[in-house]
Amino acid sequence: MSERKFPLNAKDYKLQEEIGDGVSATVHKALCIPLNEVVAIKVLDLEKCNNDLDGIRREVQTMSLINHPNVLQAHCSFTAGHQLWVVMPYMAGGSCLHIIKSSYQDGFEEPVIATLLRETLRALVYLHAHGHIHRDVKAGNILLDSNGVVKLADFGVSACMFDTGDRQRSRNTFVGTPCWMAPEVMQQLHGYDFKADVWSFGITALELAHGHAPFSKYPPMKVLLMTLQNAPPGLDYERDKRFSKAFKEMVGTCLVKDPKKRPTSEKLLKHPFFKQARPPDYLAKTILNGLPPLGERYRTIKSKEADLLMQNKSEYEAHLSQARIRKQKFHPSQEYIRGISAWNFNLEDLKSQAALISDDDSSHAEEPDFNRKQCGRLDESALSPERASSSATTPSQDDELNDIHDLESSFASFPSKPLQALKGCFDIGEDEDNATTPDWKDASLMSTGQQNFTKASIGSLAHTTKEEDTAAQNSSLPRHLISEQKKYSSGSLIPESTYSPKRISTEVDREFQLRRYQSYSGSLYRAKKDTVDEMSDSPHVEHKGRFKVTSADLSPKGSTNSTVTPFTGGSSSPISLTTASVLPSVQSLLQQNTIQRVNFKSIRKNHFYSLKQQPGSPETSVDELLQMTPATPRERELQTQLMLLQQSVLSQTEELKKQKQRNGQLENQLNALTQRND
Numbered sequence: 103m104s105e106r107k108f109p110l111n112a113k114d115y116k117l118q119e120e121i122g123d124g125v126s127a128t129v130h131k132a133l134c135i136p137l138n139e140v141v142a143i144k145v146l147d148l149e150k151c152n153n154d155l156d157g158i159r160r161e162v163q164t165m166s167l168i169n170h171p172n173v174l175q176a177h178c179s180f181t182a183g184h185q186l187w188v189v190m191p192y193m194a195g196g197s198c199l200h201i202i203k204s205s206y207q208d209g210f211e212e213p214v215i216a217t218l219l220r221e222t223l224r225a226l227v228y229l230h231a232h233g234h235i236h237r238d239v240k241a242g243n244i245l246l247d248s249n250g251v252v253k254l255a256d257f258g259v260s261a262c263m264f265d266t267g268d269r270q271r272s273r274n275t276f277v278g279t280p281c282w283m284a285p286e287v288m289q290q291l292h293g294y295d296f297k298a299d300v301w302s303f304g305i306t307a308l309e310l311a312h313g314h315a316p317f318s319k320y321p322p323m324k325v326l327l328m329t330l331q332n333a334p335p336g337l338d339y340e341r342d343k344r345f346s347k348a349f350k351e352m353v354g355t356c357l358v359k360d361p362k363k364r365p366t367s368e369k370l371l372k373h374p375f376f377k378q379a380r381p382p383d384y385l386a387k388t389i390l391n392g393l394p395p396l397g398e399r400y401r402t403i404k405s406k407e408a409d410l411l412m413q414n415k416s417e418y419e420a421h422l423s424q425a426r427i428r429k430q431k432f433h434p435s436q437e438y439i440r441g442i443s444a445w446n447f448n449l450e451d452l453k454s455q456a457a458l459i460s461d462d463d464s465s466h467a468e469e470p471d472f473n474r475k476q477c478g479r480l481d482e483s484a485l486s487p488e489r490a491s492s493s494a495t496t497p498s499q500d501d502e503l504n505d506i507h508d509l510e511s512s513f514a515s516f517p518s519k520p521l522q523a524l525k526g527c528f529d530i531g532e533d534e535d536n537a538t539t540p541d542w543k544d545a546s547l548m549s550t551g552q553q554n555f556t557k558a559s560i561g562s563l564a565h566t567t568k569e570e571d572t573a574a575q576n577s578s579l580p581r582h583l584i585s586e587q588k589k590y591s592s593g594s595l596i597p598e599s600t601y602s603p604k605r606i607s608t609e610v611d612r613e614f615q616l617r618r619y620q621s622y623s624g625s626l627y628r629a630k631k632d633t634v635d636e637m638s639d640s641p642h643v644e645h646k647g648r649f650k651v652t653s654a655d656l657s658p659k660g661s662t663n664s665t666v667t668p669f670t671g672g673s674s675s676p677i678s679l680t681t682a683s684v685l686p687s688v689q690s691l692l693q694q695n696t697i698q699r700v701n702f703k704s705i706r707k708n709h710f711y712s713l714k715q716q717p718g719s720p721e722t723s724v725d726e727l728l729q730m731t732p733a734t735p736r737e738r739e740l741q742t743q744l745m746l747l748q749q750s751v752l753s754q755t756e757e758l759k760k761q762k763q764r765n766g767q768l769e770n771q772l773n774a775l776t777q778r779n780d
């Protein structure tokens with residue numbers, strides 16, 4: 103924490119040139135007159151931030167409380183009219199992104215990358231140990247000073263894992279920047295934790311190596327789908343031959359889709375790759391050497407981006423109108439503007455952006471081997487282990503499984519949970535910690551008023567009040583999403599009405615919905631829920647000093663009325679089973695199988711019915727239909743239903759397979775027991 107007293111009055115600072123901007127703020131170089139010190143001031147327009155003052159307050163508090171050589175700490179902050187000024191040390195080297203854009207478009211050399219990443223990782227280790235998930239790790243937030251000292255910045259979307267005390271398990275809010283965002287953050291299934299930063303760190307490593315993040319040429323919607331569908335990106339391209347095995351391996355360990363299999367930041371820091379990291383002055387001598395001053399660099403980058411924007415905009419408009427007239431897809435010859443796109447959560451915009459790029463755009467991609475590989479690996483990665491085994495089943499073995507397999511192939515291009523992914527873009531999720539009740543109070547942070555952002559003691563970092571927690575939940579999405587959230591808070595993507603029987607307009611729909619409701623309120627749903635719970639992480643507890651963080655849901659689970667006796671797999675010994683105890687389970691499972699089969703057929707019927715409603719359905723793939731911009735409310739409704747059906751088919755299919763597997767196992771046990779009894 104800074105020893106000097108930085109004045110809390112705008113008059114004491116002389117704003118100079120602009121050196122950076124983000125979605126919510128502009129950053130200026132400035133002179134602190136009384137201290138005669140050059141600083142950077144982040145200026146946020148509070149009027150534009152709508153109701154996200156809590157988010158801003160959290161950023162400022164985090165920036166004031168942290169104290170680590172690799173984390174950018176704010177000197178002070180105060181309001182000036184309708185603006186909030188955050189005074190920070192001036193990082194004359196600028197962000198890694200700006201350095202890349204101005205002089206290293208193809209990425210840095212490995213020792214530079216190792217040095218930048220080691221310093222960034224040290225920051226993450228510190229933040230994670232203090233309960234913070236940064237949630238926006240990327241080259242744009244890695245800053246360098248003139249001596250090559252690296253600092254991680256931008257706590258606009260950071261979250262505290264200890265917000266609700268030691269019962270906090272994981273976060274469930276959709277924040278970050280799509281290219282860097284971990285799959286579990288997109289999916290919002292089981293929440294996420296510190297490991298989300300490890301994924302973003304891996305993406306940042308690729309960004310530093312290639313000069314851009316994977317998928318950065320695609321619009322946000324496409325990025326979401328590709329991250330969920332494709333195998334994780336890595337250093338496997340022809341041009342990556344220059345990188346060491348250790349580097350490739352380090353990236354590989356970060357970019358594992360299952361967060362449990364990713365290392366903690368602490369463990370990652372011990373990876374042999376970082377042995378080649380050098381002291382910070384190495385960065386000053388290499389990448390900072392000869393660079394134009396920050397302000398000048400920033401102006402050049404901005405004007406290049408403006409040119410590119412204008413160029414793309416006119417081409418986009420011309421092609422889009424042509425494509426609309428011909429009802430064709432638009433294949434842009436120019437890439438989506440890398441690094442400028444940021445977030446766009448307007449549904450219509452997202453859909454039209456996604457429609458711009460078709461799956462066969464690989465021909466346009468700059469990384470042909472990458473795209474080939476992705477396509478090749480897509481099926482594998484899209485299939486769960488069960489799917490993989492079912493595809494190995496011969497046709498004579500089981501007709502049901504073949505039906506399922508056919509459907510799977512036709513839907514292989516979908517993310518496993520497309521709705522959650524897309525819903526997350528619009529109905530920004532709340533943190534799942536609502537139910538927890540902290541039994542301690544510390545109002546020291548809350549005393550930081552809207553008008554007066556003062557520093558609080560580091561001891562307060564882990565303690566927040568219930569009130570603040572609620573505030574954090576309300577504001578735990580990026581500031582720039584707030585207005586969009588308002589716009590779509592009623593869930594334009596999946597309108598309430600879609601679920602409502604009132605809006606069901608056809609017999610098929612009605613039948614389908616009826617079955618849906620029946621099954622969801624009955625044992626099937628419960629059985630499914632149990633299965634999901636079983637599958638979810640076993641409580642993963644990390645002890646950090648006096649804190650305990652666990653990624654699993656520790657809230658007391660209510661009793662389930664499942665009619666399924668859970669099969670205990672390897673832990674159950676056949677000897678302990680009797681025919682009488684197993685038989686009811688088998689019968690129940692068989693019964694459920696039958697119900698699910700009916701359900702499944704109904705879904706399939708309904709799915710094809712929906713397809714028929716779409717113009718030109720025989721030639722149009724489901725993927726294309728979902729990416730089309732609906733022209734009428736009816737089309738929009740059908741598109742939404744299609745997505746819902748897609749999800750239902752996938753989950754029912756998986757459930758059915760699981761049940762079948764269990765059936766098989768139980769039948770085997772039953773046979774063994776019967777034989778023994780005989």
Ligand SMILES: Nc1ncnc2c1ncn2[C@@H]1O[C@H](COP(=O)(O)OP(=O)(O)OP(=O)(O)O)[C@@H](O)[C@H]1O
Pocket residue numbers: 121122123124125126127128129142144190191192193194196197200238242243245255256258
């Ligand atoms: N202390 C600093 N010294 C020098 N440059 C800075 C400093 N802080 C920020 N910048 C520059 O300003 C840019 C934008 O800052 P920042 O990321 O904090 O804004 P933001 O609105 O939170 O952005 P976003 O949310 O889009 O990441 C940074 O990428 C960096 O280039």
